[in-house]
Amino acid sequence: MKVIIxxxxxxxxxxYYLPFDQNTILYDFVKSEVSNGNLIIIDAVFEECEYTTQGLVLKSLDYLTDKEFKKNFKxxxxxxxxxxxxxxKFYNLLNHNFRTPLSRRLNDAEFEERKKEFLETADARMIILALIKKSxxxxxxxxxxETETGNDHKAFKKIPALCKILDIKVMALPDLLKVYQGIAIEFK
Structure with a gap:
């Protein structure tokens, strides 16, 4: 199975996980999954990682910024x-089923602007890539x-709710780690 993270x-x-990965088992496993294409990191997520929490993800998974690694594994x-x-069909769902109650109060011009912004987000791009792979x-x-509930005053539903509508499998990180056999993080 391939996953978009x-x-x-x-x-x-x-x-919450790598600090306990004393023998770099998880670190190496993630690197391996990224390099073999089973763990997909899209451009919009990578950009978010650059500025979220002062680049903590990219500092911790330093191979993601290595030029040769990035070039070799595209x-x-x-x-x-x-x-x-x-x-x-997708745009019809976007206009009707993906909307939150907040977006229904927007006028047409405001909604179109929010829709344009949403399509540029990592959430929308992950979903579109998942639909392409699924097809x-x-x-x-x-x-x-993310969880299905609550929406932080956004015009569109969160990833789990959208995936439910589109019949795309969605899981949290602990669920993914359960799928992978042989990962044993030692707590010391």
Missing amino acids: DTSSLLSLVR LPIRTKDLLPPSSK ANEEIAIVTE
């Missing part, structure tokens, strides 16, 4: 110009620490 999950990884995955498969019959999941 969100900034929130990368941040949880480096804050990182981060470029998503800026991706179009969703079944574009008409190619690849087993794909999005890993995020």
Whole structure:
């Protein structure tokens, strides 16, 4: 299975798991999964990692900033110009099913502006990439620490709610780590 990982999950990884990874088992495993293409980091997530918590993710997973590593494994995955498969259906869902109650109070011009902004976010790009992979019959999941509820006054629903609508597998980082066999982080 391939997974597209969100900034929130990368941040949880480096804050709550890597400090206990005394033998670099998890660090090396993540590096291996990124290099073999099973753990996908998109450009928008990479950009968020540069400025979130003073670049903590990129400092902790230092190979993500190594020029040779990035070049050899084509990182981060470029998503800026991706179009969703079944574009008409996707945009129909975007206009109707993905909206929060807040967005329904916006006038048409405001909604169009919010929609344009949303399509530039890491959330939207991860979902579009997942739809592309899913349409190619690849087993794909999005890993995020977001929950379905609450929306921080945004115009569109959160990743888990959108994935539910689109039938895309979504999981949190602990669930992903359970899927991987053989990872044993030692607490000392």
